[in-house]
Structure formats: C-alpha cells, structure tokens
Amino acid sequence: MKDAPERPVTMAQVADLAGVSVPTVSRVINSSAPVAEETRRAVVRAIETLGYHPNLMARGLSRGRSDTVLVILPHITEPSVAMRLSALIDVLRKSPYELHLVDLERPPEQRIRRIGEIVLRNRPAGVVIISLPLDDVDHRHIHNADVPVVLIDSTSTDFPSDSVDDIAGGELATNHLIGLGHTEIAFIGDQEETAIGVPASANRRLGYQRAMKFADLPVPSGYKGTAPHGMDTARRVARDMLRLSQPPTAIFAASDVQALGVLAAAREVGLDVPRQLSVIGFDDIQAASLTGLTTIRQPLEASGRRAGLQLLQMLGHRVREKKPEFPELEVVVRSTTGPVSSNTAQEPLSAVSLEKADMVTKVSSSPGSAARQARLIPRRK
Amino acid sequence: MKDAPERPVTMAQVADLAGVSVPTVSRVINSSAPVAEETRRAVVRAIETLGYHPNLMARGLSRGRSDTVLVILPHITEPSVAMRLSALIDVLRKSPYELHLVDLERPPEQRIRRIGEIVLRNRPAGVVIISLPLDDVDHRHIHNADVPVVLIDSTSTDFPSDSVDDIAGGELATNHLIGLGHTEIAFIGDQEETAIGVPASANRRLGYQRAMKFADLPVPSGYKGTAPHGMDTARRVARDMLRLSQPPTAIFAASDVQALGVLAAAREVGLDVPRQLSVIGFDDIQAASLTGLTTIRQPLEASGRRAGLQLLQMLGHRVREKKPEFPELEVVVRSTTGPVSSNTAQEPLSAVSLEKADMVTKVSSSPGSAARQARLIPRRK
DNA sequence: CTGAAAGCGCTTACAG
DNA sequence: CTGAAAGCGCTTACAG
Numbered sequence: 001m002k003d004a005p006e007r008p009v010t011m012a013q014v015a016d017l018a019g020v021s022v023p024t025v026s027r028v029i030n031s032s033a034p035v036a037e038e039t040r041r042a043v044v045r046a047i048e049t050l051g052y053h054p055n056l057m058a059r060g061l062s063r064g065r066s067d068t069v070l071v072i073l074p075h076i077t078e079p080s081v082a083m084r085l086s087a088l089i090d091v092l093r094k095s096p097y098e099l100h101l102v103d104l105e106r107p108p109e110q111r112i113r114r115i116g117e118i119v120l121r122n123r124p125a126g127v128v129i130i131s132l133p134l135d136d137v138d139h140r141h142i143h144n145a146d147v148p149v150v151l152i153d154s155t156s157t158d159f160p161s162d163s164v165d166d167i168a169g170g171e172l173a174t175n176h177l178i179g180l181g182h183t184e185i186a187f188i189g190d191q192e193e194t195a196i197g198v199p200a201s202a203n204r205r206l207g208y209q210r211a212m213k214f215a216d217l218p219v220p221s222g223y224k225g226t227a228p229h230g231m232d233t234a235r236r237v238a239r240d241m242l243r244l245s246q247p248p249t250a251i252f253a254a255s256d257v258q259a260l261g262v263l264a265a266a267r268e269v270g271l272d273v274p275r276q277l278s279v280i281g282f283d284d285i286q287a288a289s290l291t292g293l294t295t296i297r298q299p300l301e302a303s304g305r306r307a308g309l310q311l312l313q314m315l316g317h318r319v320r321e322k323k324p325e326f327p328e329l330e331v332v333v334r335s336t337t338g339p340v341s342s343n344t345a346q347e348p349l350s351a352v353s354l355e356k357a358d359m360v361t362k363v364s365s366s367p368g369s370a371a372r373q374a375r376l377i378p379r380r381k
Numbered sequence: 382m383k384d385a386p387e388r389p390v391t392m393a394q395v396a397d398l399a400g401v402s403v404p405t406v407s408r409v410i411n412s413s414a415p416v417a418e419e420t421r422r423a424v425v426r427a428i429e430t431l432g433y434h435p436n437l438m439a440r441g442l443s444r445g446r447s448d449t450v451l452v453i454l455p456h457i458t459e460p461s462v463a464m465r466l467s468a469l470i471d472v473l474r475k476s477p478y479e480l481h482l483v484d485l486e487r488p489p490e491q492r493i494r495r496i497g498e499i500v501l502r503n504r505p506a507g508v509v510i511i512s513l514p515l516d517d518v519d520h521r522h523i524h525n526a527d528v529p530v531v532l533i534d535s536t537s538t539d540f541p542s543d544s545v546d547d548i549a550g551g552e553l554a555t556n557h558l559i560g561l562g563h564t565e566i567a568f569i570g571d572q573e574e575t576a577i578g579v580p581a582s583a584n585r586r587l588g589y590q591r592a593m594k595f596a597d598l599p600v601p602s603g604y605k606g607t608a609p610h611g612m613d614t615a616r617r618v619a620r621d622m623l624r625l626s627q628p629p630t631a632i633f634a635a636s637d638v639q640a641l642g643v644l645a646a647a648r649e650v651g652l653d654v655p656r657q658l659s660v661i662g663f664d665d666i667q668a669a670s671l672t673g674l675t676t677i678r679q680p681l682e683a684s685g686r687r688a689g690l691q692l693l694q695m696l697g698h699r700v701r702e703k704k705p706e707f708p709e710l711e712v713v714v715r716s717t718t719g720p721v722s723s724n725t726a727q728e729p730l731s732a733v734s735l736e737k738a739d740m741v742t743k744v745s746s747s748p749g750s751a752a753r754q755a756r757l758i759p760r761r762k
Numbered sequence: 763c764t765g766a767a768a769g770c771g772c773t774t775a776c777a778g
Numbered sequence: 779c780t781g782a783a784a785g786c787g788c789t790t791a792c793a794g
Contacts, residue, residue, distance in 0.1 A: 008501055008525050010787060021765045026789060033790095036763055051522070053501040057447060058787035060438040062770050076457065077467040086458040089484045098503070101482035103470045120389055120434040122479070141432070144389050260671065290641065290672050391771060402781045407773060414774095417779055439771035443786050767792085776783085 009052040018046035029054060056098070060123065065147070069097040069311065070124035072115055074131055076103050078229075079257065079285040080300055084130055084152055087304030091321075095312055097125060104132060116141025119149075126311045128152065131200070148314035150307045153200060160310055162303045166200050169296050169329045170207020173252045173280050176294070176331050178215050181340040182250040182278060185212065186223035188237055188262060189254030201229075201254040204282060208252055223248055234261030235268070242269045242277070249277060249340050256281035256288045256295055263291070263336065274338035284332055292335040299327040390433040399427035410435060437479070441504065446528065450478045450692065451505035453496055455512055457484050459610075460638065460666035461681055465511055465533055468685030472702075476693055478506060485513060497522025500530075507692045509533065512581070529695035531688045534581060541691055543684040547581050550677050550710045551588020554633045554661050557675070557712050559596050562721040563631040563659060566593065567604035569618055569643060570635030582610075582635040585663060589633055604629055615642030616649070623650045623658070630658060630721050637662035637669045637676055644672070644717065655719035665713055673716040680708040 011029075015022045020039060027033045028043040035043075046052075060066035069092055073081050085101075092099050102118055116138035119127055124147060131153040134142075139158055142149055151161035177185050187208045190201035205224070212219050222244050227233035234253060241247065242265055253259035259281030263273060271277045281288060284297035302324045309323045392410075396403045401420060408414045409424040416424075427433075441447035450473055454462050466482075473480050483499055497519035500508055505528060512534040515523075520539060523530055532542035558566050568589045571582035586605070593600050603625050608614035615634060622628065623646060634640035640662030644654060652658045662669060665678035683705045690704045 007527075008504075012787075022787085023766090023789075024764060027764090030789085034763060039763080051525075053498050053522075055442070055504060055787055056502045057438045057441040057504060058770090059789075060770090061436070061442050061772085062787080062789040064770070066438060075467065076470065077463050082458050082463055086456065089457065093484075093486075098499075099483065102480065103474075105474075117434050118479075121437045123389075123436060123438060141434075144432075146388075287668060287671055290668055393771075403771085404773075404782085405780060408780085411773085415779060420779080436771055439786090440773075441786090442788085443771080443773040445786070764794085765792105766794105768790090770789085771786105773786085774784090776781105778780085778782105 008055070009050045011052070011054065014043065014046045014050055014052050017050060018042040065123045065125050067097055068100050068122065068124040069095075069126045069128065070119065070122055071099060071101045071128045071130065072104060072118060072132060073101070073129070074104055076101075078131075079287065080255070080283050081130055083285065083300040084304035084307075087301040088128060088152075088308045089304075091305055091308030091312070095317065097315075100124070114138055114141070116145075119145045119147060123147070126150075126315050128307055128311060129154065148311060150311045150314070152303050152307045155199075160314075162306050162310075163200070164298050164303075164329055166203035167207040167210065169282060169298065170204035170209075170252070170254075171211040172207070172329055172331055173204070173282060173296050174208045174211035175215075176280060176333075176337065177250040177252060177278060178211065178217070180250070180278060180337060183217050183340070184223075184246065184248040185217065185219075185250045185252065186225065186241055186248035187219075187252050187254070188225040188227075188234055188241070188258055190229045190258075191226045201226075204252075204254045220246070229255070229257070231257050231261040231264070234258035235264045236261075238262040238265035239268055242266065242271060250337070251277065251279050253279065253281050256283040256285045256293060259293055259295065259336075260287060260291065263293070273336050275341050278337040278340075280331075280337050288332070288334070294334045294337040295332050297330050297332045302327060389436070390431045392433070392435065395424065395427045395431055395433050398431060399423040446504045446506050448478055449481050449503065449505045450476075450507045450509065451500065451503055452480060452482045452509045452511065453485060453499060453513060454482070454510070455485055457482075459512075460668065461636070461664050462511055464666065464681040465685035465688075468682040469509060469533075469689045470685075472686055472689030472693070476698065478696075481505070495519055495522070497526075500526045500528060504528070507531075507696050509688055509692060510535065529692060531692045531695070533684050533688045536580075541695075543687050543691075544581075545679050545684075545710055547584035548588040548591065550663060550679065551585035551590075551633070551635075552592040553588070553710055553712055554585070554663060554677050555589045555592035556596075557661060557714075557718065558631040558633060558659060559592065559598070561631070561659060561718060564598050564721070565604075565627065565629040566598065566600075566631045566633065567606065567622055567629035568600075568633050568635070569606040569608075569615055569622070569639055571610045571639075572607045582607075585633075585635045601627070610636070610638070612638050612642040612645070615639035616645045617642075619643040619646035620649055623647065623652060631718070632658065632660050634660065634662050637664045637666045637674060640674055640676065640717075641668060641672065644674070654717050656722050659718040659721075661712075661718050669713075670715070675715045675718040676713050678711050678713045683708060 011022050011025050015025045020043060024035060024039060025043050027035050028040050056066060073085065076082060089099060114137060115132065115134060120141045123145060127147055127149045129151050133154055134156055149159045151159050153163050155161050155163060174185060187205055189205050192202045209219060225237035225241055227237045238251065238261060251262050253262050259279055262279050266273050266277050273279055281293050281295040284295045288295045306323050309319050309321065312319050392403050392406050396406045401424060405416060405420060406424050408416050409421050437447060454466065457463060470480060495518060496513065496515060501522045504526060508528055508530045510532050514535055515537055530540045532540050534544050536542050536544055555566060568586055570586050573583045590600060606618035606622055608618045619632065619642060632643050634643050640660050643660050647654050647658050654660055662674050662676040665676045669676045687704050690700050690702065693700050
C-alpha cells in the first residue's frame with residue numbers, strides 16, 4: 001500500500017487486460033453502443049480488478065465539455081447563499097454531474113476573474129449562478145461557451161432565473177411597520193453596485209419608498225443607509241442613524257444579516273427592541289428564528305431546488321420531481337417589531353425586550369400566528 | 382452578440398493570428414520558456430483581440446493534473462464546515478488554482494461515491510478534505526493519484542491534518558459544568574460512525590467520561606444520547622432525556638448545532654435555562670453568540686487558513702503569510718449555564734432566563750470576562 | 763458487435 | 779528564441 005506511486009490506471013490498461021480495444025471499453029463504460037454480453041463482462045471484470053476510474057479531463061476534452069455543473073456564487077458564508085446552494089446540491093446529487101463550485105468576491109470591481117472567463121476555461125455541462133450580476137462580456141463569453149445557464153437571485157434577458165419580487169417584499173416589510181403605527185421608518189441595505197443584475201437590495205429599497213410614498217410618509221435623507229453587505233457594516237450605519245436628533249422608531253433592513261447588525265446597534269445605543277425600536281429583516285435565515293427577528297420570509301431553498309431542476313431539464317434529463325411552487329413572500333412576525341411607543345425618550349435597556357423575544361418564538365411556530373402574518377402574492381412574469 | 386454560437390477560441394487560432402506556432406503561444410501564456418519580446422507582444426495582442434481563454438481540461442490532460450484544488454466536505458450548510466471553508470477560500474483565492482468543491486453525504490454508507498474515486502477522476506493539483514473520514518480504499522486511490530492532501534478535522538497517518546484535541550475539549554466542557562456544582566450531567570452527540578477518522582463527537586464524549594470519572598460522578602446509561610447530526614435530531618434525544626424520572630441538570634452537547642436542539646427541547650419541556658437546566662455546546666458558531674449559548678470555542682477559521690497555507694506549501698509555493706498559531710480551546714461563558722439549583726422541581730418558564738441571555742452577550746464581549754473563561758492547552762502531536 | 767484511425771486542445775521534450 | 783512532433787486519455791465517426 002506504500003509502493004511507489006504507480007500512475008493511475010488508464011483505459012488502455014483495462015483494454016489490455018480484458019483483451020479488447022480501447023473503444024470497446026469506452027462503450028461499456030458509457031453504454032454508448034451495443035457490446036456483446038460476454039465482452040462486457042470481461043471489461044467490467046478488468047475494470048474492477050484494476051480499480052479503474054476514468055479521467056474526467058480526458059473525457060471532457062474529447063467530448064467538448066466536462067460532466068460538471070459549475071456553481072458560481074459570492075461568499076459562501078452568507079446564510080442565504082448557503083441555503084440555496086444546499087438545496088441545489090440535493091437536487092444535483094442524484095444527477096450524473098460533478099458539482100464544482102467557484103466562490104467569487106461580491107463586488108465586481110474587486111474581482112480578478114470574470115464569470116464568463118471561468119465558464120470558458122472550465123467548459124462545464126451547465127452553470128448555476130447565484131446572487132451575482134453578469135455584464136456584457138460575461139454574456140458574450142457564456143454565449144461562446146454555448147452552455148445552459150440558470151440564474152438565482154439575479155436577472156437577465158438571456159437566461160432563465162429564479163428571483164422573488166423584491167419590490168413587493170420591500171412594500172410588505174414597510175407596510176408591516178406602518179401598520180404598527182410607525183411613521184419614522186428608515187431603511188438599511190447594501191451599497192448599490194453599479195453592475196446591473198442583482199438589484200435585490202435596491203429593489204427592496206424601492207418597495208420601501210413606494211410604501212412610504214403611498215402612506216404619505218416622509219423619508220428624510222438620513223433614513224436611507226447603505227453599506228457593503230454584512231452584519232458589522234450594517235451595525236455601524238444603524239448606530240449613526242439611531243444617534244440622529246430625530247432617530248427612526250423602526251428600521252427595515254434589506255436582509256436578516258443586516259437586521260442582526262441593527263439589533264446590535266440598538267443594544268449598543270441602549271434602545272429597547274421592540275419598545276423603542278422596531279426592526280424587520282428579509283430572508284428568514286435560521287438566525288432569524290433563533291433570535292426572534294421579525295422578517296420577510298423568502299423561499300431560499302425552493303429557489304435552489306427549482307434552479308437545479310430547471311438546469312437538469314435544460315441538459316436533457318427527464319426530471320421526475322416536479323418543480324416546487326414558488327411560495328409567496330410573507331411576513332413572519334416575531335419579537336423585534338411592535339406598536340410604536342408614545343414614549344420616544346430613550347430609557348435604559350430593560351429585561352422586557354428579551355422576555356418578549358421568547359414569546360416570539362412561540363408566536364411564529366403556533367398555528368394561531370398565521371393570522372398575524374400578512375401575505376402578498378409576488379408579481380412574477 | 383446573438384450570432385450562432387461560434388465555438389470557443391482555441392490556441393491554434395491565436396497562433397494563426399499572431400503568425401507563430403502553437404507552442405509559442407503556450408510559452409507566452411505560461412511563461413514556461415523565453416520568448417522574444419516582439420513575439421510575445423504579438424501573441425498577447427492576438428489573445429486579446431480574440432478573447433482567448435485556455436481550455437483547462439486540455440491543459441490538465443497534457444500536464445497530468447488540473448490546476449484545481451479539490452475541496453471535499455460534508456453538508457455545506459453545517460456552520461462549522463462553512464466557516465472553515467470560508468477561511469480556506471480566502472487563502473486559495475490569491476493562488477493560481479481554481480477551487481472546486483464536492484459536497485458529500487456525511488454517513489459513508491449512504492454515499493454512492495467514494496472520496497478516493499472523486500480524486501482519481503478529477504486529478505486535482507491538491508486536495509483538502511474537511512470533516513470526512515477516509516478508509517483504506519480512499520487511501521489507496523489517493524496514493525495512486527499521487528496528489529498532496531490536507532485534512533481538516535479528521536486524522537490519518539498518511540496526511541497532515543489540523544484538528545483540535547477533542548478529548549481535552551470534552552473534559553473542558555464537562556469540568557465547566559462540574560465547577561458549577563452539577564452532578565447529573567448528560568452528553569448528547571453524533572451517532573458514532575463505524576468508519577474511523579472523524580471521531581470528533583466520539584472524542585468529546587470520551588473527554589466527558591474522563592472528567593466524570595475523575596470527579597467520581599456516575600454516568601447513567603440514559604445520560605449518553607446520540608443521534609445523526611442535526612439540531613432537530615438532538616432536540617428529540619434531549620426531550621426524551623429531560624423526561625427521564627431522574628433528568629440531568631446539565632447537558633454537554635458535542636456541537637453548538639446540537640446544543641441549540643437541546644435548548645429547543647428545554648423550551649418544549651418547560652424547563653428554564655439555565656436555572657433548571659444548564660447547556661454547553663462546542664464550536665462557537667455565530668448562532669452561539671446570537672443565542673447566548675455557552676460553548677467551547679474551537680478555532681474554526683484558523684483551521685481553514687492553516688490547511689490552505691499548508692497545501693500551498695506542499696504544492697511548492699512560497700507562502701508569505703505565516704500559518705496562524707492554533708489557538709487554544711476555551712470555554713466561552715454566556716447565559717445557558719449556571720450554578721446548579723437546589724430547587725429541582727419544574728416551574729413554569731420565567732422571564733429571568735432571557736434577561737440573563739442578554740447579560741451573557743455582554744459578558745462574553747467585555748474584557749473582564751476573560752477571567753471567567755477557563756483555558757486548557759490542547760495536546761497536539 | 764468490434765477495431766483502426768482521427769481528433770479534442772493543450773504541453774513538453776527535441777532539434778535547430 | 780522557435781517550430782515540428784509526439785503524447786496526455788479519452789470519444790466518435792467510419793469500416794467491416
């Protein structure tokens with residue numbers, strides 16, 4: 001077992017041992033042409049005794065593409081990305097494709113390598129791109145690579161994509177706060193990239209503005225905060241906002257990760273949530289239910305599943321499982337939002353907030369809570 | 382831009398346009414041999430006007446291995462896996478390697494494909510394997526593939542690996558509970574696989590037993606619960622345990638994910654944490670700090686970084702950044718553990734527990750808390 | 763049903 | 779410094 005590293009077994013060696021030609025071995029392995037049963041058995045035996053495994057690069061080179069589905073995504077630690085990916089993996093696991101994953105910097109300007117280039121270099125059988133914008137060059141490269149592509153959480157006229165109606169989601173979140181009596185409502189979201197294609201945060205902001213306008217509520221310039229995506233960056237923006245002379249009584253954060261940052265800022269500034277400050281997020285990642293965060297639930301896993309099934313179809317596979325319905329966006333009310341308080345003076349942090357935090361969990365999991373969850377059918381094209 | 386999908390540009394086309402031979406183009410691209418400056422420029426120009434990108438499969442086939450680092454890991458949604466991976470990605474991002482990721486089922490019996498087979502089929506330049514056990518066949522395959530391998534969170538005599546002293550960690554956790562006066566201490570961990578190599582949970586259990594024995598405390602058979610890894614499975618095991626006629630007053634869960642399940646079970650059964658039940662986890666994932674979970678912190682990111690740097694070294698790269706010290710395991714005391722209560726009768730859930738939950742956060746982040754954190758140098762070979 | 767031949771797009775000695 | 783040749787390990791027409 002510790003001999004000199006013999007070179008890996010090749011198809012030629014298998015052919016020799018089985019007493020057939022290389023193409024015959026290939027036919028047996030790929031079932032690409034009829035082979036006499038006896039021959040087949042000899043080949044299979046040779047494969048097993050030698051422990052042969054085909055070289056995917058050689059196969060891919062001669063076939064013109066590899067047996068790989070390439071998934072390109074931004075930082076994998078992002079919970080929403082991980083959830084979608086996980087569902088996608090589940091779908092692809094049963095398929096004949098290797099799943100290869102390439103993790104990219106989110107801000108395109110920091111990116112050394114372009115998406116199209118990665119596709120072109122790897123020649124995968126199919127591509128799934130999560131939460132990443134494509135530019136013209138990417139489109140051209142992918143076009144040249146002539147490979148099926150499915151997008152998640154970004155849009156393009158050229159490729160099918162799964163994404164929710166973020167504008168409606170933004171309205172939904174904002175209306176939840178308005179419904180609680182809030183009038184000083186702020187928004188915190190991603191720094192908006194110049195690259196088009198993944199406007200999730202920007203669209204949620206649009207929905208916020210729309211709802212505010214509809215309710216005839218003012219949006220002071222200080223009430224729109226953006227920063228590079230992240231919990232800590234959001235915390236800092238929120239802290240500044242909460243120290244304004246006229247701080248908001250409610251904040252809609254474009255994602256749960258950012259909402260968690262807002263909660264941290266509230267603690268820092270000494271504001272009681274939800275009595276002095278209401279906070280609503282977006283996504284409904286696991287941390288949201290763990291911390292009692294009120295949020296807009298979007299179907300993260302469904303989008304991963306759907307994208308996977310769609311790609312398999314495009315690759316010519318018959319898909320047994322039918323694509324899951326795309327569930328509606330919905331408000332999940334937990335314990336970080338509440339009616340606007342008449343008392344706007346800041347008071348020391350009390351234990352009350354955390355007591356409520358527990359009630360939340362119950363609320364969101366009990367059947368009766370359904371009544372408290374506003375619903376809205378997302379507009380989809 | 383919407384022309385018939387021309388086939389991707391090849392090196393031969395570049396050579397033609399530049400008026401040189403294919404090997405010369407190759408030399409320019411790889412800087413593998415001196416090329417006249419003028420020739421070089423012509424080639425570069427041709428590459429740019431054609432938008433050429435080398436076919437990695439072809440390169441890999443002729444070189445005998447691809448320019449890829451293959452990362453093989455179990456479910457990526459597992460927070461501890463994601464954290465290690467993220468750090469690994471950061472290190473490898475600056476390297477010349479594509480990072481390809483293969484996600485595997487954790488329980489080997491459910492696994493259709495073996496690790497060694499994946500390596501053999503892909504012929505990567507290097508491999509990192511996270512939290513996955515290798516068997517003899519895997520070892521043989523990898524040996525044949527003759528590729529550098531680094532292990533994270535599993536051990537092998539053949540490959541370098543980064544893993545903490547889980548036995549010591551188990552003792553640390555258990556001693557924390559013993560130090561609080563608990564005597565009825567239970568353990569909940571992973572179902573222990575037959576495959577050797579990733580005995581993290583089993584080793585933590587060993588540490589637990591050792592500490593209990595040393596303190597002369599009994600371990601009733603009902604106090605050792607195992608289930609397939611996961612929050613919900615752990616919840617069920619914990620629920621059963623908490624309904625024993627003699628329930629434990631403290632539970633050590635082999636991972637934070639499982640500890641969260643224990644907390645859910647406590648809520649379900651109506652036990653107040655930490656007054657009626659103390660819970661300690663292992664890992665210190667983000668959810669732990671968000672929920673105030675007391676836990677054993679292990680250096681998840683450091684292990685990812687270290688493995689990445691080690692692999693780059695094995696691949697013959699000079700590594701600028703020096704490998705981070707492997708930090709010690711330490712107890713992070715938050716709000717789910719407390720002194721054993723004299724009152725063992727079950728009482729209705731009170732708000733007190735959650736009030737404490739907030740104090741926790743402060744404790745763990747304030748400098749003064751260091752004094753409350755036991756430390757232990759892990760034994761490493 | 764099976765084999766000899768050509769080719770996939772690169773890299774790497776080998777000459778010059 | 780550069781090109782002609784061989785080869786990496788497969789697959790795919792093409793004959794038979």
